[in-house]
Amino acid sequence: MEILDSIVIGAGQAGLSASYHLSRLGLGHLVLDADESPGGAWQHRWDSLTMRDVHGVAALPASQSPADRGGRANAVVPDYFAEYERTHDLPVLRPVRVDVVQDDPSGGGLLVTRAGNRRWLSRTVVNATGTWSRPFVPHYPGMESFGGEQLHTVDYPGPEYFRGRRTVVVGGGASAIQFLGELAPVTETLWVTRREPVWRSTDFTPDAGRAAVALVEQRVRRGLPPASVVSVTGLALREQERAAQRLGAYRRRPMFSSVEPAGVRFDDGSVERADVILWATGFRPAVAHLAPLHLRSPLGGIALDGTTSVADPRIQLVGYGPSASTIGANRAGRTAARGVADRVRRHAVDGVGAAG
Numbered sequence: 001m002e003i004l005d006s007i008v009i010g011a012g013q014a015g016l017s018a019s020y021h022l023s024r025l026g027l028g029h030l031v032l033d034a035d036e037s038p039g040g041a042w043q044h045r046w047d048s049l050t051m052r053d054v055h056g057v058a059a060l061p062a063s064q065s066p067a068d069r070g071g072r073a074n075a076v077v078p079d080y081f082a083e084y085e086r087t088h089d090l091p092v093l094r095p096v097r098v099d100v101v102q103d104d105p106s107g108g109g110l111l112v113t114r115a116g117n118r119r120w121l122s123r124t125v126v127n128a129t130g131t132w133s134r135p136f137v138p139h140y141p142g143m144e145s146f147g148g149e150q151l152h153t154v155d156y157p158g159p160e161y162f163r164g165r166r167t168v169v170v171g172g173g174a175s176a177i178q179f180l181g182e183l184a185p186v187t188e189t190l191w192v193t194r195r196e197p198v199w200r201s202t203d204f205t206p207d208a209g210r211a212a213v214a215l216v217e218q219r220v221r222r223g224l225p226p227a228s229v230v231s232v233t234g235l236a237l238r239e240q241e242r243a244a245q246r247l248g249a250y251r252r253r254p255m256f257s258s259v260e261p262a263g264v265r266f267d268d269g270s271v272e273r274a275d276v277i278l279w280a281t282g283f284r285p286a287v288a289h290l291a292p293l294h295l296r297s298p299l300g301g302i303a304l305d306g307t308t309s310v311a312d313p314r315i316q317l318v319g320y321g322p323s324a325s326t327i328g329a330n331r332a333g334r335t336a337a338r339g340v341a342d343r344v345r346r347h348a349v350d351g352v353g354a355a356g
Contacts, residue, residue, distance in 0.1 A: 012040025017333025039078025223297025
């Protein structure tokens with residue numbers, strides 16, 4: 001079986017960036033993508049999310065970002081990614097859903113990536129699976145008894161679906177702010193969060209962005225689970241959310257203590273009626289397929305030095321922690337490719353392939 005320099009898992013922004021840089025370095029690799037078509041997680045996002053809402057996307061290496069600033073993000077970005085794959089002849093294989101990455105049992109320090117009855121041998125793996133496939137919903141007593149509908153961000157069908165249906169929006173991140181902005185003008189809403197929201201009172205400058213990313217990176221270096229960048233930058237309302245603000249949509253209540261068939265109950269005993277609970281409660285990194293490599297630290301995260309796993313330097317993680325943004329993903333792709341090149345050179349010089 002051919003031994004590749006690297007397997008890239010995932011063809012979102014981070015995976016495509018890594019593949020581009022691996023190709024430039026002359027490193028043999030394949031990109032395995034679980035989706036049937038290009039676009040990464042962008043193709044699964046809701047129709048009302050426009051390029052204006054996401055403030056565009058950073059340009060992939062050696063290309064220009066999409067010029068369309070008002071179109072649907074779930075169409076514009078996938079088209080951009082598809083053209084990028086064609087232009088740079090990236091070796092993307094799809095649909096391939098990776099089941100597991102583990103040590104090759106025959107030895108030699110190689111990695112075997114398995115997907116169904118298929119397998120690939122490689123010296124390294126660049127994991128670019130992001131978080132979209134692992135939505136997180138916390139458990140609260142009585143959730144199973146709720147007579148209405150419960151949705152997560154991944155299921156969000158657009159504001160018209162909620163018209164006339166009293167909706168509890170759960171979560172303190174940017175998605176919750178956007179959902180309230182869309183829903184409050186068409187239906188009655190209630191916003192609940194575990195913590196008091198932190199609103200940003202100053203402009204989000206490049207320096208502020210770099211400082212926020214640095215804080216997230218510190219957590220990852222220590223082996224803690226990564227936090228979102230917005231958790232350290234704070235929240236801000238955009239112009240399209242001002243109508244919801246005037247309607248009182250951003251008057252937050254503390255988290256409810258339980259769910260009942262007709263609504264939610266708070267610690268003070270009060271009950272709020274609800275037809276829908278919308279869980280804008282985020283995602284977790286999609287890394288279960290890496291479990292046999294024992295990458296997690298005792299603190300629950302995967303400690304990284306740049307993009308290189310501290311526990312197993314054969315593994316590069318991109319789109320994880322501080323690189324979970326379009327700008328960060330590009331930089332991480334370049335860093336990961338260099339990490340792969342260093343590892344391959346080591347293997348060529350002294351035959352070292354195992355972890356450590």
